[in-house]
Amino acid sequence: MTTRRDALLMALGGAALLAGCGRQAAERRTDRILLWIAPNAAEESFWKVAVARWNAQRIGLPVDFTTIPTAGNSEDTVLSALVAGTEPDLCTNVFSGFAVQLAALGQVADLAAMPGYDALIERRHMRTIMAGWTQGKQVAALPIYSSPTLLWWRADLLDKHGLGEPPATYADVYRFCERYAVRQSRYGMQVIAGRAWQDRWFDYISYYYAASGGQPYLADTHALYDNAPGLQAAGFVDRMYRQGWTALDFDAEEPLVSGLAAGAVRGPWDVERFANIYPDTLARIAVGPMIAPTVGPLPASTFSDSKGAVIFRSSRVQREAFAFLSWALGEEALNLLWLQRTGLSPARDDLLTNPAFADYYRGNAIARAYAANVATARPPALSEHTIDIQKIMSARLVEPLMLGSAKPAEALADAVARTDRMLEVQA
Secondary structure (H helix, E strand, O other): OOOOHHHHHHHHHHHHHHHHOOHHHHHOOOOOOEEEEEEHHHHHHHHHHHHHHHHHHHHOOOEEEEOOOOOHHHHHHHHHHHHHHHOOEEEEEEEEHHHHHHHOOOOOOOHHOOHHHHHHHHHHHOOOHHHHHHOOOEEEEEEEEEOOOOOEEEEEHHHHOOOOOOEHHHHHOOOOOOOHHOOEEEEEEEEEOOOHHHHHHHHHHHHHHHHHHOOOEEEEEEEEEOOHHHHHHHHHHHHHOOOOOOOOOOOOOOOOOOOEEEEEEEEEEEHHHHHHHOHHHHHHHEEOOOOOOOOOOOOOOOEEEEEEEEOOOOOOOOOHHHHHHHHHHHHHHHHHHHHHHHOOOOOOOOOOOHHHHHHHHHHHHHHHHHHHOOOEOOOOOOOOOOOHHHHOOOOOOHHHHHHOOOOHHHHHHHHHHHHHHHHHHHH
């Protein structure tokens, strides 16, 4: 059986052989750093300033940057570039699972081995966050930002139905739903984000992290969520559907606007969307924690939609590229500029204690809520098989819970067993 990794390895090996026979390897640059960035205007506006400052100060090799040249998803574009030998030196917009895939293919440098790595981690206050990005003491990607998933609630609807603050526990949600929900016409909360594999980050995986205190749901070739926290999270989903407190499908409607649902998982990227399209609704939003079985002394763990940067092993300016990356991530003024331009929290755990960011958060309650959860938010599992893992989670756990075709414990056992078999075959 040929796996996707086998196919990529063969393609990459063939590309390397062709490069050795031609001029491609000799044409690799040593006089400048080529950077690819996420294809969106907000991040492009940040990197335009950062690169201009770096080049003007002449403290290292000059940097040229461009957005990732993609019409589809960034991951396929990067893999295609690797096969063609057209990859840059440095690339952002890489999530942890894709970074692990690139490392398994032998295509990225170990950033933990770079000179100045430890100093950067200390200077940027990233030690806690890096635990979710480190595998066997190696680091394939450095996180640039962290976007925790949190719950948005219509504060006016909470107040009207007896809750003075956003729910924090399952019991809080159940109590509110009993007062607010009307079967098949009005729902307490949008529990499931959608049917696609990536939606699991914004529902079950978020609930699992909150229930487990941020424990991993995968280790090596074994799924771990058939456990007590996994059953608590699955039980919450099941009860919400069995009671009619959430809907199978909210279609394309934004349920928070109409009040079709009073609560929903949302990320910081939704702030700009609501500000532009639904400003009246945004003014009535209260951001609450990721719901958990109980409340602890620290913010509940949740999923972090994080992206980082990798340096490709083919680069002939790896150390120079890391010097630039270290400068861009370590400068507090640039971290503040990133916040101002993108609204996404830098991946550091001192956001609410560092004076450099005080003015920004003082006037932005929603951003402050996300910043408060960065240190306890967890990235996706460090696996190159993220898509397959979450397709199984969707088909064998989430959909049966939605439809009531399996009990939580039964669905958990099935999803985990199928995931383990898939990973064993892929190993």
